[in-house]
Amino acid sequence: MRRYRRTVPKIGDGLDAVTAFAGSAAAGMSLFLPFTFGAGAEDNSPYHVTSLINSVPRAAALGLIVAVVVAVLARPINRPGLIWLTATAGAAALAVNYFVGRTMVSADVLTTQNYIDSLCGGVLFGALGICAWRMRWPATGFALGVVVVFVYGEVVAVFTSNSAATADKSAHTPVWLIVAAVVLLAVNTLRHRHGVMLPAVPRLAADLPISPIVAATVVSLSLLVATEWLGREFDGRRGNFWQIALAVAITVVAAFAAATLLPGRDGAGVLVAVSVAAAADSLGDASGLGWHLVLVLVVGAAAVLAGLRWGTSWGVLLGAAVICVFASVAQRFPWSYTWTAGTILVTCVAGLAVGSIRVSYLPSAVLGLGALYLPSILWSIPTGDRQWPTSTTVADESTPARAALAIIVGAAAGLLLLYRIRPAASENATVS
Template sequence: MRRIGETVDAVAAFLGAAVAGIALFLPISFSWTGDTTPYRIASLINSVPRGAAIGLIVAVAVCVVVVTFTRTSAAWLVATVGMIGMFANHTAGRHVSNADMLTTQNYLDSVCSGIVLGALGAAVLRRRIPAAAFAIGSAGFFVFGDLADILEISDQDPYSVLETPPRWLIAAAMALLILGTLRNRSRVKHPDAVRMALDLPLAPIVAAMVLSLVVLATSEWLARQFQNSPDAGHGVDIGLAVAATLAAATVAAMLLPGRDGTGVYLAVALVAAADAIGGAPRPGWSIFALLVLTALGMFIGTRLASTAMAALLIAGLAVYAMLLPDVHDNTVLHMTGSSALALIAGYCCGVAWPQYAPSGVLGLTALYLPSIVTALPLERAAWPVPDATSHGTRLGRTALAVAIGCAVGLAVLHRIRPRHRPTPATPVADESFADT
């Protein structure tokens, strides 16, 4: 029965993380926006990365509070409440709002997603199988990225945004989280053994704020630089953006205990490499293949953990995007890059297994942040540049610079912090959060 219960919790953690991740990505088709104002279009577009930043801060804050003051049963309950809020937002939105309210509803989705990710991370990251499922759900859907085709988002109906993720998927995740809450309701310590936490650890919350706000501000600033001067080289601007990103990652990593900052560095580098490869339409069946590759990568990462290898693999991914600048236009090349990304993302999750649950939530949720590569122009028609080859390789070169900087940061972190070997396979005898 215990094994069945672990499986139920693992499925709930996977689906909850996947649904929350889809809501943070919120893939939107903008062909319907011809009848609205440019300001509202810009507001809706900008709400996607800003919502991801909000979701990251909320997720880490919720995880810290739950880990510090409550127990496993409360964590499942908080995750369930977040999913119920998301379901209500998607259901009520169709009946009480108009197209101009979609930006607000996107932010509400981000807050609910952050609550789900933070509470679920607090509930499962100390348990081997559910923790692996949670990480695969988070990293796997980060790898897949554009889910518009699979979710059959309408090009003409603005309310189709409220179906990402679809309500049936949210309802399924909600049912599993309710089941998990009921199953874990009795997991409490004996009153005499409870050690009350007197202080709320703020370092992970500050780390989340620094990372998300600096990365968001930097990417938006770089995008404005290209909009104001599309024909300029912008080498200095890109260099400043890379430096700001690395500085934010370093501050966030150093604020986390031990070597938990490893996950921050790997996430920042991985997002840049993924953005360099870009998104393209893919068949629906490929999502299962990519999830399997993510799980395989995680298995390898937990058995053969090497931070240096993880950094090297991410750098190799950036080089792949640099040498093949049109990878997103070629189905075979793009699927090859996506497969490598899935494997590497899973491997990084296995390597960066955290000592402290909020650190794991920060690293996984950081995968949904924008990067400075996102701000770089892609289409020649919209951004005419004199040198097409240089323009095409700019994404890969920028991602490689971020990857190299993160690798240096990892080396420094491992040099100055004591060695800690993660033990995800060790069962936790008492799952109360007083010992987390």
């Protein structure tokens, strides 16, 4: 990925950046969070709520695959207006599904609508990623939206029990964000309707356009299978070291396999994203962000800009390891202070990770960014701090941190091997 030149943003750049932020935030929430409960939903059945909970990682995996498919199909298009229009259509479908869902009273429908929510979000994420990642300021806005949603989804408890009546019903895409995304995307579609870009740089025959789709399928389904399998091992019994070790190995191998399927060193973003997601999952949950949202926005923006300017995958992996060490000792200190410090730490590392993505093929960036939303095996390791009702047993509080650290070490080994078998890209390489 070529280094962005320092330029003074214009009004149009600012509008593109705000649009990219709103769109990526709405798409990210549809991928990362469960579908909202309607005010009159029949929410007194633990079975229905558990079904919705189980659909969240599956919908995230499906949504990411859709996002990469859309990105691959959109990349060769040299009319930006058509890609913006695709993103607008995805956002509009997301809004329709949202408002229809608010009128439903049957909990059976929620799981289906959660999948539809992720499908629409995948279309929005993939198309908008291609639009935004070609330019500095839209890329910054898109990256900040990814970071904010990632931090929110990692540090806020989505469910606190098996009853929707006590679930946190605010953990969904807010209506104002969906409306803003649709309006801003429609405006940008009109702005770019006459634009024409140079054709994409022809790729070598070995770099098949379908390779990011295969990579997304491999990493998404592998992580999903490992997460659900480990969850079943903890369900009603106590999982052991070897079961966690096997899930860690599957995670690392799947991430490395996906990385090698991408051209050049584009796959580094997948290895980093899987590591950061696991590290963030090792922290405990809270009921909401509150005023910390402002802190996340400020720190996240600074971290993204730092990553765009000086980012390195090794630095991000080191930061992810620091999160794991912090999580293993956090319970010894007052909760409010450790949670604030953990939120800032996760925001810094996630911002650096997103800003550090360097690709030669734009769909690879969509996969690297979306991989942050994939299910982590740490979701299936129940602890007292992790309020995710997957099991009746509770593991040792330091177990998630150790598992995440093992994933990071494995990803670091995979990154070193990837760098050895793939030559470094030229500093003047362009994005295609």
